[in-house]
Amino acid sequence: MNARHEPASANRMHTVSGETEQIVDLVLDYSRRRILSDDTPLDKPSTEAELTRLAGRTITERGIGATKALSVFEHVLAPACITTDHPQYLSFIPTAPTKAATAFDLVVSASALYGGSWLEGAGAVYAENEVLSWLAHEFGLPATSGGVFVQGGTLGNLSALVAARDHARHVLAESGAPDAPTPPGGRWKVVCSAEAHSSIASAARVMDVDVVPVKPADDGMLRGDDVRAALAEHGASVFAVVATAGSTNFGIVDDVASIAALKEDFDFWLHVDGAYGLAAMLSPLTRARFAGVEHADSVIVDPHKWLFAPFDACALIYRDPEAGRRAHTQHAEYLDTLTETSEWSPSDYAAHLTRRARGLPFWFSLATYGGAAYREAIGHSITLAADIAREIESREGFSLVRDPQLSVVVFEREGWTKADYNAWSARLLDEQRAFVTPSSHGGRPNTRFAIVSPNTTFEQLVAILDTM
Numbered sequence: 401m402n403a404r405h406e407p408a409s410a411n412r413m414h415t416v417s418g419e420t421e422q423i424v425d426l427v428l429d430y431s432r433r434r435i436l437s438d439d440t441p442l443d444k445p446s447t448e449a450e451l452t453r454l455a456g457r458t459i460t461e462r463g464i465g466a467t468k469a470l471s472v473f474e475h476v477l478a479p480a481c482i483t484t485d486h487p488q489y490l491s492f493i494p495t496a497p498t499k500a501a502t503a504f505d506l507v508v509s510a511s512a513l514y515g516g517s518w519l520e521g522a523g524a525v526y527a528e529n530e531v532l533s534w535l536a537h538e539f540g541l542p543a544t545s546g547g548v549f550v551q552g553g554t555l556g557n558l559s560a561l562v563a564a565r566d567h568a569r570h571v572l573a574e575s576g577a578p579d580a581p582t583p584p585g586g587r588w589k590v591v592c593s594a595e596a597h598s599s600i601a602s603a604a605r606v607m608d609v610d611v612v613p614v615k616p617a618d619d620g621m622l623r624g625d626d627v628r629a630a631l632a633e634h635g636a637s638v639f640a641v642v643a644t645a646g647s648t649n650f651g652i653v654d655d656v657a658s659i660a661a662l663k664e665d666f667d668f669w670l671h672v673d674g675a676y677g678l679a680a681m682l683s684p685l686t687r688a689r690f691a692g693v694e695h696a697d698s699v700i701v702d703p704h705k706w707l708f709a710p711f712d713a714c715a716l717i718y719r720d721p722e723a724g725r726r727a728h729t730q731h732a733e734y735l736d737t738l739t740e741t742s743e744w745s746p747s748d749y750a751a752h753l754t755r756r757a758r759g760l761p762f763w764f765s766l767a768t769y770g771g772a773a774y775r776e777a778i779g780h781s782i783t784l785a786a787d788i789a790r791e792i793e794s795r796e797g798f799s800l801v802r803d804p805q806l807s808v809v810v811f812e813r814e815g816w817t818k819a820d821y822n823a824w825s826a827r828l829l830d831e832q833r834a835f836v837t838p839s840s841h842g843g844r845p846n847t848r849f850a851i852v853s854p855n856t857t858f859e860q861l862v863a864i865l866d867t868m
């Protein structure tokens with residue numbers, strides 16, 4: 401009977417009570433310990449059978465309670481996840497979020513922010529836009545450029561290329577082509593380096609367009625002359641050229657300036673994929689390598705890679721944001737109140753609608769520490785990569801596959817087969833010394849150090865070389 405006197409929403413999951421206070425304290429206490437820990441082990445995956453044995457069944461009709469659930473996470477699930485911000489995590493592209501950025505990620509969740517529209521999230525959108533403008537300025541883009549933080553580089557590249565094709569269709573339509581303008585030959589094409597990231601091919605599949613891969617020079621850099629031949633061959637069916645500013649495998653920056661110069665003779669959208677490497681444009685050590693980025697029609701950079709933000713954030717910036725908006729705005733009766741205004745709604749600039757204000761952890765950290773701290777932290781990895789490359793070259797039986805340009809160092813151990821690299825890599829992780837995976841180039845096996853953490857040291861890397 402007394403139930404009728406309780407508020408309609410009274411449900412123990414949503415009320416503030418002793419139980420909820422205890423749950424929140426538990427979670428914040430764990431988070432505090434994890435963020436402030438400087439010796440979280442590297443950890444490693446377990447088998448599904450092992451996890452089933454250790455974690456057991458956690459979803460039940462009555463609930464197992466926060467203490468038990470958190471304990472399963474802390475002692476079973478988390479140790480079965482590799483610590484991606486560990487200084488000896490050197491595979492793929494690691495992450496190295498600042499303490500401020502990670503801590504603020506909790507605030508973003510706690511505040512129930514909606515990052516999709518100005519109407520709902522003006523304050524959050526304002527701060528995210530300040531970061532995007534700051535980045536645009538660093539990249540030499542005009543003050544009128546703008547964009548949005550999306551989940552990752554894959555979605556950033558896709559959204560940019562969708563805008564590029566939409567732009568090309570518009571140009572065709574304006575020249576008098578029919579309703580659904582198609583290019584000569586019927587297929588749209590995107591030109592990129594044969595060493596471009598796999599997400600470009602993925603975007604092309606989603607968009608049902610063709611990729612024209614252009615083989616870069618032996619040093620891995622794509623240059624204007626190589627692109628010119630492709631543009632001459634494929635003509636007006638090319639809607640975009642993608643330049644990679646820091647390839648994932650090698651950290652090689654294409655010659656963006658010479659590619660951009662082709663705009664004088666050809667009509668195309670220049671997209672710069674800088675998911676990993678464009679961060680290095682912030683450092684005076686490497687800034688010059690990125691000449692030409694200022695001519696891009698769109699760029700992406702992942703703050704979760706080398707700009708010290710937690711997963712998952714990709715900054716997508718358009719030179720002409722209106723092109724992004726035209727391509728992406730969703731129209732629906734229930735959304736009219738949002739889309740009929742001129743306010744800046746992040747949802748309008750990529751293939752998404754509901755979004756977390758995922759640029760805010762980066763904003764808070766950048767506001768807290770200032771740009772100079774970022775330049776310095778990025779510079780640390782660049783210098784370290786150069787130092788360890790010299791060390792590798794000087795060692796008997798070791799050789800660099802290519803000279804590093806940014807912070808990826810690819811090298812071979814003489815005489816090693818793929819099986820040797822595999823066994824060595826597994827042993828390193830098993831012994832919790834480092835996470836360094838095998839890779840390959842041109843059919844030859846190798847391995848690589850991808851360095852983004854300012855806590856990675858020369859001595860740690862030398863110790864890894866000593867195990868080979």
Ligand SMILES: *Cc1c(COP(=O)(O)O)cnc(C)c1O
Nearest residue numbers: 552553554597599648673675676
């Ligand atoms: C990592 C990467 C991507 C993909 O980014 P995700 O955030 O993993 O989706 C795209 N391009 C380049 C050059 C990258 O290094």
